[in-house]
Amino acid sequence: MIVHQHKSLQGEMHRDHPLASYTSFQAGGSAEIFYRPMDMNDLRTFLEMLPENSQLTWLGLGSNTLVREGGIKGAVICTRKTLGKISVQGNQVYAEAGVSCAKLAKVLARYGLSGGEFFAGIPGTVGGALAMNAGAFGSETWDFVEEIEVIHRDGKITAAGREAFDVGYRNVMIPEDQWFCAARFVFHTESSESARSNIRNLLYKRNTSQPIGLPSFGSVFKNPEGEHAAKIIERCGLKGYRVGGAYVSDKHANFIINSGTATAEDAVKLIEYIQGVVKEQTGYFLEPEVRIIGDAP
Known part of the structure; x- marks a missing residue:
């Protein structure tokens, strides 16, 4: 994708920009193009200049987002510390x-x-x-x-x-x-x-x-109707279960914590494992609330 820092753009642009620090889980791949607009008018200018067939992804505080290790193709527009009127x-x-x-x-x-x-x-x-x-x-x-x-x-x-x-x-x-x-x-x-x-x-x-202050996504799964995902996961004995550097919180079972060494793929595997165990033991399919974006490595 061809995008240049045109003189009419006033925002912050980077290429192959690591996104781990822009997510609350503190792991994940890079953005092919990263753009943080100066304001709403600058955002409009950026969109007008963006090639029509290019992929576009939005990122706020990254608190409900998992960026896979293969990164995100196209442009990532970050609204953190901007568009704050x-x-x-x-x-x-x-x-x-x-x-x-x-x-x-x-x-x-x-x-x-x-x-x-x-x-x-x-x-x-x-x-x-x-x-x-x-x-x-x-x-x-x-x-x-x-x-x-x-x-x-x-x-x-x-x-x-x-x-x-x-x-x-x-x-x-x-x-x-x-x-x-x-x-x-x-x-x-x-x-x-x-x-x-x-x-x-x-x-x-x-x-x-909740395990406030630790790197996590917030709630990983949506609550099934009439139930709580955390209670279902806890009943399945999954508190503390670990894949690589990612583990199910002992304080709240609907939180996955990064112990400091977790990769995005550790989290993906843990999410899939939880879904499998819960489905087998209870019949519930837990739908992710966390947004999983980007390509697999």
Whole structure:
């Protein structure tokens, strides 16, 4: 794929750029082309210049992403530390795709807006949360979406209401040549102290039940209807099970931890092993929540 750092581009571009440090699991391959746009206009320029047949992958905080060791062909657009515009008008909040969910939660608390406290427990960006309908503690991202901005493959941006998208559990249907670049949310009005208290309580609950601070993907599998993936995995005796440098957390069985030496392929093999054991012992097929991208080595 031929892409040059044209003088009209203002962002950060690299070739054959390692991506391990851009994922929370801290392992994986490289991007053929890595681009971090300066802002939304720069992103539009990059997309306009990108060859029409080139592959395009988006990466936020990499908290729900496994990049295989063979790397990613085409261009990877990284929204970490960019596309961070956020504004508040009454009980409505506009946020671009690169805003971290943690920052969104802090802004909501500052303005005395409630309902979105759960964002404090999601270690990703608004773009990623929109793409997978991320949720925690009984709430989901799209519960609060009023309007969406979508960027097309040619750099054009269009807006649509929530009703334009088929939204489900950890899944949102959107055409392959379109991506969420911003959203307008509507929340409830509450006191700032009450909102901050809610966040503290949710974070305490998360920190006491999950292996926070260790390199992981977050939740590896989606919960089957009426069940919890973690409890199913634990019942199968898989806590602590290891493949190479990757192992099932002893604290929360739906987390896979990188002990410091894990490769992406260790994680892939462990995911497949868990699926096989669970299917054999319980009949459940655990569908991955983690996004597995890139080529096998």
